[in-house]
Amino acid sequence: MAAERIDGKAIADEIKKEAAAEAAALKAQGIEPCLAVILVGNDSASQVYVNNKKKACEAVGIRSVSYTLDENAEESELLQLVDTLNLDSSVHGILVQLPLPEHMDETKVIVAISPEKDVDCFHPMNVGRLTSGLDGFLPCTPAGVIEILKRTGHDIAGKNCAIIGRSNLVGKPLALLMTRENATVTLCHSKTQNLAEVCRRADILVSAAGKAGLVTGDMVKDGAVVIDVGMNRNAEGKLCGDVVYDEAAEKASAVTPVPGGVGLMTVAMLMKNCIRAAKKVSGM
Ligand code: GUN
Numbered sequence: 714m715a716a717e718r719i720d721g722k723a724i725a726d727e728i729k730k731e732a733a734a735e736a737a738a739l740k741a742q743g744i745e746p747c748l749a750v751i752l753v754g755n756d757s758a759s760q761v762y763v764n765n766k767k768k769a770c771e772a773v774g775i776r777s778v779s780y781t782l783d784e785n786a787e788e789s790e791l792l793q794l795v796d797t798l799n800l801d802s803s804v805h806g807i808l809v810q811l812p813l814p815e816h817m818d819e820t821k822v823i824v825a826i827s828p829e830k831d832v833d834c835f836h837p838m839n840v841g842r843l844t845s846g847l848d849g850f851l852p853c854t855p856a857g858v859i860e861i862l863k864r865t866g867h868d869i870a871g872k873n874c875a876i877i878g879r880s881n882l883v884g885k886p887l888a889l890l891m892t893r894e895n896a897t898v899t900l901c902h903s904k905t906q907n908l909a910e911v912c913r914r915a916d917i918l919v920s921a922a923g924k925a926g927l928v929t930g931d932m933v934k935d936g937a938v939v940i941d942v943g944m945n946r947n948a949e950g951k952l953c954g955d956v957v958y959d960e961a962a963e964k965a966s967a968v969t970p971v972p973g974g975v976g977l978m979t980v981a982m983l984m985k986n987c988i989r990a991a992k993k994v995s996g997m
Contacts, residue, residue, distance in 0.1 A: 716939075717865070717967040724864050725857075725977035729773050732984040736774035739991055746991035747776040748806040748832065748983075749798045753791060753817065754784035759810045766808065769980045775987050778804065788817045792825050799827040805990040806832035808983070811882075829993065832986040834886070843889055850986050855887035857978025858919060858940050859894060865967065867917070867938050870895035875915035877901045877908070877928070877955070883921035883942055891917075908932070918965075920955035930960030939968045942975050 736746050748770055752763045763779070770777035782791060791809070798804050807830045813819050823831075828838040834850040842849035862869055874896040878884040888900045899911055912918050912932040920928045921942035933939060943955030954971030961968050969975055 716962040716965045718962070719861060719865055719967050719969045719974060721861065721969055721974040721977045724861055725981035727864070728860065728978070728981040729769060729984055732775075732981070732988050733773045735988045735992070739988070739995065739997070740774065742995060742997075744991055744995045745776050745803075746774075746806075746987050747778065747804050748808060748987045749801075749804045750777055750779045751782065751791070751794065751807070751809045752779070753782040753786060753810070754814050756812070759812075763810050765980055766983060769984055770987070773984045775984060775991075784814055788821070791817065791822060795822065795825045799825075799830065802994070804830065805994060806830050806987040808833055830990060832983060832990055834986070835881075840881075840886070843886060846893060850989065851890070851982065852882075852886040853982040853986065854883050854921075854942060854975065854979045855890050856982045856985075857975055858887055858942065859890050860982065861940065861969065861975065861978060862917065862938065867967065869917065872896050872916040873899070873914055874917040874919065875899045875901055875912050876919045876921065877905075877912070878921035878923065878942070880921065887919060887921070922955050924955055925953050926955075926957055928956040928961060930957065930964055933961050933964040935964055936966045937964065939965045940975060941969050941971050943971060944976060 739746055750763055750766055752759060767777045780794060798807050807826050809822055823835045826836055828836045831839050834852040839850050874891045876884050876887055879900055879902040888898045891898045901908055901911055909932045913934050915934060915937060917938050919940040923943055925945040925947055939956055939961045941954035941956040945953050947953045952972050
């Protein structure tokens with residue numbers, strides 16, 4: 714039977730609609746949710762991502778203010794801007810698009826963002842809260858993966874979940890969230906032995922390695938749910954994921970496509986975090 718092609722756009726639209734209702738409720742109380750977006754340099758992929766985030770804000774009813782710093786800007790200029798936004802009570806969320814130019818220290822910049830405004834959930838304080846199971850922001854892409862599974866009716870509890878890629882952005886926090894949802898998690902990486910065998914045991918297989926063609930049909934268990942977090946360019950320059958979609962779809966019960974899958978969820982979950990930040994200010 715053909716695998717379900719999970720429609721990330723439809724799910725992201727649903728979440729943005731919920732966020733829009735919450736934004737309207739906040740506005741009725743005199744609070745206009747606001748996200749500050751900072752882009753340093755002129756990386757074309759980052760420009761696209763930042764524009765998508767600003768467009769989503771507009772659709773949801775969140776005010777966005779954007780700042781673009783020159784590729785050669787001093788790190789101190791960025792830190793100064795973050796500080797100003799930290800102190801601005803009309804700004805509820807601050808997002809510094811990554812990666813930063815090489816001469817800047819990403820950790821230093823992330824730590825400079827007030828944890829209350831860290832809508833990416835990158836600050837060590839928020840990562841610590843997540844690790845300890847405390848209430849707080851959820852990291853956007855990993856939370857998007859969980860929402861996809863829940864909203865398509867795929868149970869997580871008790872399932873074997875293999876995640877390929879141990880980045881701070883996706884793999885590591887997703888392992889935490891999946892564990893919180895009672896999955897049995899195997900976090901795979903470049904040194905994992907017998908990767909295909911480990912993946913074949915997974916009821917839920919998530920690839921976040923950033924390597925086109927990495928996940929082939931022989932790595933997929935019959936009936937598994939395959940979530941592709943990869944964002945790569947193929948030889949023709951077209952956007953593609955880590956998963957060979959057609960091969961995976963022959964074995965899996967459901968697969969997320971790229972584009973049209975997890976990528977749109979990241980932005981939708983960011984909107985949720987902005988609303989959360991604004992609500993916190995108003996004591997809601
Ligand atoms: N670069 C790639 N993904 C992200 C993200 O989710 N947030 C930020 N700030 N930068 C990114």
